[in-house]
Amino acid sequence: MTKVNKGFIVAALLLAVAIVAPIGQGNYITYTLASWLVFSIAAMGLNLTLGYAGQISLAQASFMAIGAYITALLTLSGWHWMAAMPLGVIACFIVGLLLGYPALRLKGHFLAFVTLAFNTLVFLVLRNEEWLTGGSYGLTGMPRPGFGLFTTMKQFNFYYFTLAVTVLAALVMWGIVRSPWGRAFTALRENPIRAESLGVDTRRITLLAFAIGSAYGGLAGSLIAPLVQFIEPGSFGLAHSLRILLMVIVGGAGYFGGPFLGAAVVILLPEMLRFTQGYYLIIYSALVIVMLIFVPAGLMGMGQRLREKFWPGRQQRADMAEGARLK
Amino acid sequence: MSQFLQVMLSGLATGSIYALVAIGFTLVWQAAQTVNFAQGEFVMLPAFFVLAAMKLLGMPFWSALLLGLAISLLVLGLLFKKLIVEPILPHGGITLIIATMALGILLKESVKEFYSAEAQPFPSLFPARHLDFHGAVLSLQDIFNLVLCLAIVVSLTLFLNRTRTGRCMQATAQNPAVAEILGVNVKRMILYTFLINAGLAAIASFLITPVYLAKFSNGESLGLIAFIAAIVGGFNQIRGALVGGLLIGVLDNLTATYVTAEYRAALPLVLLIAVILVRPQGLLGTKEGRAV
Numbered sequence: 133m134t135k136v137n138k139g140f141i142v143a144a145l146l147l148a149v150a151i152v153a154p155i156g157q158g159n160y161i162t163y164t165l166a167s168w169l170v171f172s173i174a175a176m177g178l179n180l181t182l183g184y185a186g187q188i189s190l191a192q193a194s195f196m197a198i199g200a201y202i203t204a205l206l207t208l209s210g211w212h213w214m215a216a217m218p219l220g221v222i223a224c225f226i227v228g229l230l231l232g233y234p235a236l237r238l239k240g241h242f243l244a245f246v247t248l249a250f251n252t253l254v255f256l257v258l259r260n261e262e263w264l265t266g267g268s269y270g271l272t273g274m275p276r277p278g279f280g281l282f283t284t285m286k287q288f289n290f291y292y293f294t295l296a297v298t299v300l301a302a303l304v305m306w307g308i309v310r311s312p313w314g315r316a317f318t319a320l321r322e323n324p325i326r327a328e329s330l331g332v333d334t335r336r337i338t339l340l341a342f343a344i345g346s347a348y349g350g351l352a353g354s355l356i357a358p359l360v361q362f363i364e365p366g367s368f369g370l371a372h373s374l375r376i377l378l379m380v381i382v383g384g385a386g387y388f389g390g391p392f393l394g395a396a397v398v399i400l401l402p403e404m405l406r407f408t409q410g411y412y413l414i415i416y417s418a419l420v421i422v423m424l425i426f427v428p429a430g431l432m433g434m435g436q437r438l439r440e441k442f443w444p445g446r447q448q449r450a451d452m453a454e455g456a457r458l459k
Numbered sequence: 460m461s462q463f464l465q466v467m468l469s470g471l472a473t474g475s476i477y478a479l480v481a482i483g484f485t486l487v488w489q490a491a492q493t494v495n496f497a498q499g500e501f502v503m504l505p506a507f508f509v510l511a512a513m514k515l516l517g518m519p520f521w522s523a524l525l526l527g528l529a530i531s532l533l534v535l536g537l538l539f540k541k542l543i544v545e546p547i548l549p550h551g552g553i554t555l556i557i558a559t560m561a562l563g564i565l566l567k568e569s570v571k572e573f574y575s576a577e578a579q580p581f582p583s584l585f586p587a588r589h590l591d592f593h594g595a596v597l598s599l600q601d602i603f604n605l606v607l608c609l610a611i612v613v614s615l616t617l618f619l620n621r622t623r624t625g626r627c628m629q630a631t632a633q634n635p636a637v638a639e640i641l642g643v644n645v646k647r648m649i650l651y652t653f654l655i656n657a658g659l660a661a662i663a664s665f666l667i668t669p670v671y672l673a674k675f676s677n678g679e680s681l682g683l684i685a686f687i688a689a690i691v692g693g694f695n696q697i698r699g700a701l702v703g704g705l706l707i708g709v710l711d712n713l714t715a716t717y718v719t720a721e722y723r724a725a726l727p728l729v730l731l732i733a734v735i736l737v738r739p740q741g742l743l744g745t746k747e748g749r750a751v
Contacts, residue, residue, distance in 0.1 A: 249728035428550035
């Protein structure tokens, strides 16, 4: 059985679980599951930027904010979600291009710094431009979309609507990663110099990866607006961008399933660690550091390592690739 | 005019503190290829060491300062290098960057949970008097801060250029393999770099906290400003980080006073993008040549 077939079987099983999961559950659990899907989309986009193109973006929550506010403002003024969402996604794509263009001209982690500062700008605009964004009070009462007889006003229905969007987004991402473009992303991450000498325009590819990743953030944002039905600047701060980044890392950057697993851990862990109260973030960040020391490839990498323990393959040390200096 | 003078001076004083943080950041970047995203928290934390020493151990202010400095060197210098940088660096630069982000969250949340979520007053090192200079009210604290920071930068530059250890550290930053062959103890030089970074962060912490109050979230904006000061000035130069820090301090104050107070926090982004587009190696930096 080939690897692709196995992947499809796993994906089909997971999808079946996702379809069955909310049946018979209360409103709150259904809501948590839906927000897991939304954050999976955002993390999937960041995974393209980080896991495939090897660039750190610290503004995924800001892109969610852009998508959420555009969708919210348009649906509040009577547009259908299906018309508002693409605008939010395209806006994020364009902002991604504008932000990435200067940052990706240079070697080093300039995109990380630019996106870090961009968080602040987005937050300031959302808070200060009250006439548009409602300032610190935010926006409320976004309508949920309806499709003829199928309305998503009920939590249960909205979950299936989110699930459908997630599956479509995942299929598109699968196509991107498998396409010649996606192969170029991977080539770039593994060895940028070799990729360049094989004729890959590394800068353009990285820029595209970042812009597409940002557009996924916008899509997640346009889902969170009708899901929560209340958005304010504080829900899209730097802490949330870091949270999405850690989802990608914990799940396993560069693995297709990583973001889903990571988002599940980051969304569900607070529920499980509720008894630790305020210490949750302390425990969590300490766990992440320990994980990075022992299994830098995340939970998916842990699985792979277990497999390789029984069927050993070739190993390559990461510091040999780019000649990190400290011994 | 007198307002302009006031704004300039306090900008220079804050900017010189930013410069200390930016210099430490630059040194660590060069010597160990480590981009430390917890740098802001490294500046937030030492003030809390001092407060804890005063409150829990009942120490007087000046000895608490010394103890705070010592703990900072140990925790933010030695332990940071041994426990986080050394084990993670072989996994690659991005992994380490993310680990420092997680460390930043860890430090911030620990202070919030174990010390206090409220802003704490922090005693000033210098008398809070004011001088009258042609109608401008100049804070004595600002002048002391500026002088002290400049003195530290000058002595650090002298140390790096004129002493044997300093030159070994430079050799390590430039080419560790050759330095090792020439008999430089590369590991020790890298450790010195981390200790200097921790020391600079601690001093910056003691100087800036009286102005901003000690709060767990102080690191967020400080870290960002320090990174951007380092990039704006030029990453491979100490005086670059100094110029970047001073420039941001002054521009920040000028923006807040004369242009817009609401969007002053967006200034670093504007500066960063302008520098990347116009002069990517930084104002005083030299080109590194490689694009890939």
